[in-house]
Amino acid sequence: QSALTQVASVSGSPGQSITISCTGTSSDVGTYNLVSWYQQYPGKAPKLMIYEDSKRPSGISYRFSGSKSGNTASLTISGLQAEDEADYYCCSYVHPNSYVFGSGTKVTVL
Amino acid sequence: QVQLQESGPGLVKPSETLSLTCSVSDDSVSSGAYYWSWIRQPPGKGLEWIGDIYFTGNTKYNPSLKTRVTISVDTSKDQFTLRLKSVTAADTAVYYCAGLLPGAVAFDPWGRGILVTVSS
Numbered sequence: 001q002s003a004l005t006q007v008a009s010v011s012g013s014p015g016q017s018i019t020i021s022c023t024g025t026s027s028d029v030g031t032y033n034l035v036s037w038y039q040q041y042p043g044k045a046p047k048l049m050i051y052e053d054s055k056r057p058s059g060i061s062y063r064f065s066g067s068k069s070g071n072t073a074s075l076t077i078s079g080l081q082a083e084d085e086a087d088y089y090c091c092s093y094v095h096p097n098s099y100v101f102g103s104g105t106k107v108t109v110l
Numbered sequence: 111q112v113q114l115q116e117s118g119p120g121l122v123k124p125s126e127t128l129s130l131t132c133s134v135s136d137d138s139v140s141s142g143a144y145y146w147s148w149i150r151q152p153p154g155k156g157l158e159w160i161g162d163i164y165f166t167g168n169t170k171y172n173p174s175l176k177t178r179v180t181i182s183v184d185t186s187k188d189q190f191t192l193r194l195k196s197v198t199a200a201d202t203a204v205y206y207c208a209g210l211l212p213g214a215v216a217f218d219p220w221g222r223g224i225l226v227t228v229s230s
Contacts, residue, residue, distance in 0.1 A: 001172075001173065001174070003156060034214065034215040035215065036214075036215045036216050036217070038157075038217070045206055045220040045221065045222055045223050046157065046206075046217070046220060047218075047220075048216055048217060048218035051211075051214050051215065051216035051218075052214050052215075052216070057216075057218065089156065089157055091157075091159075091215055091217070092215060093215045097170045098159065098170060098171075098172055098173060099159040099215060100159065101149075101156055101157040101158065101159065102156070103156050104156045104157075
């Protein structure tokens with residue numbers, strides 16, 4: 001199974017909104033409402049930010065939101081802050097019984 | 111909140127078997143709350159799901175690694191173990207254990223990760 005496709009880098013100024021896309025296929029992203037998103041700082045373990053396409057775990061800022069259209073899922077960060085500078089990965093269930101991560105997007109706050 | 115901690119050798123020789131253990135604390139590996147998972151990340155690269163196990167012993171593996179991977183669980187020690195045989199330099203990575211919430215693709219929590227280097 002191939003990694004889900006993410007743009008390599010996205011940048012924005014503080015206060016702006018940015019959107020990270022994650023493109024899969026009808027065998028994964030397009031069929032199941034099971035996309036999650038992870039934030040990873042250098043040298044640290046990933047942290048769950050969004051699950052089931054658009055749900056936020058307890059403690060995750062409302063500035064992070066998830067959505068999906070067809071085979072593409074998206075993570076939007078609104079009110080961009082310096083602390084949002086990190087790598088972001090999407091992940092999807094793949095039929096039958098496996099999971100695939102995206103290639104990762106580096107977010108830079110200008 | 112359940113906590114996870116990986117342990118094992120940081121250096122493995124090519125063609126040998128990589129073996130890592132994840133210790134679960136503040137919960138029981140038999141609670142049924144999670145599928146216990148392994149995920150890896152080669153230096154400077156992205157994440158790759160390796161496989162997972164439920165406390166019943168049911169396993170799922172990444173098709174690309176299936177022939178080389180075994181994940182087992184020891185309920186008496188609240189641990190689960192990854193074994194990856196016939197390793198090469200391409201298996202050099204940070205290996206994470208994580209809990210996968212049943213019914214959702216949500217890996218949470220994660221261990222801190224352990225770097226395993228394959229080299230002679």
